[in-house]
Amino acid sequence: MREILERGERSFSFEFFPPRDEAGEQQLWDAIRALEPYRPSFVSVTYGAGGGTRDKTVSITSRIARETSLTPVAHLTCVGHTRAELQRILDTYAAEGVQHVMLLRGDPSEGPRAEWTPTTGGLTYAVELVELARSRGDFRIGVAAFPEGHPSAYSLDADADVLVAKAKAGAEFAVTQMFFRASDYFGLVERVRDRGVDIPIMPGIMPILNLNAIRRQGELIGTDVPADVVARISAHEGDPAAMRAQGIALAAELCEELLAGGAPGLHFYTLNRSKATLEVFAALNVTV
Secondary structure (H helix, E strand, C coil), X not given: CHHHHHCCCCEEEEEECCCXXXXXXXXXXXXXXXXXXXXXXXXXXXXXXXXXXXXXXXXXXXXXXXXXXXXXXXXXXXXXXXXXXXXXXXXXXXXXXXXXXXXXXXXXXXXXXXXXXXXXXXXXXXXXXXXXXXXXXXXXXXXXXXXXXXXXXXXXXXXXXXXXXHHHHCCCEEEEEECCCHHHHHHHHHHHHXXXXXXXXXXXXXXCCCHHHHHHHHHHHCXXXXXXXXXXXXXXXXXXXXXXXXHHHHXXXXXXXXXXXXXXXXXXECCCCCHHHHHHHXXXXXXX
């Protein structure tokens, strides 16, 4: 990321998750192939809580590295793992040629608002996982950032302190949780810069294609869906195509505001589909 940005380039990246079945696997690879021509800086593959998708995550990131021109970033969380297990997973990634990792504390199985209980013999904070990865090899490390604060954070300032600590421990870039107000993103960047840290912070974008689903997810992760956004989409109640089009338009407007304000690029949560991302790209005049 640092090399890309130092060359003055904007970063575009995509996130996928390990599919559950053969049909989902086909959908995932269709999306990867459709988005590959846009030459993203990287594509990330999520990691199920407690290692539920560990093997899938490793196999997908390895296949992306072997069969495509893309740079895969493998997620890893502290949830459900001892330090020794995390060391072995990192060593497996290294052996498979996966050098880029996204390191997260992760959420309890009950959700991000549940009380955090570390695994016996495991790690408590994401910064510890960053330090562990630094000790296991030459990994390029990304971490999570939260424009509206993590649900467990005491304050926005405390949340910024956590991101700063991860950067000082060796993280090279951060990717934010989804959000819908550019001001929340720029506020986070300002808090981190005020602490003397210049880590690139990539805004995470998720177009609203289903308002109720986004509201439910937002409640879980502490992301607010602004009233004006709800009003614009709800104005087309009963017309799914128009509601979708409005969600794409809102995402494109947010992207334009972020880029105009100095964001180093955009990271798209694809949900293993390419259509919405390609529609936003079309609105932004991003071409192959």
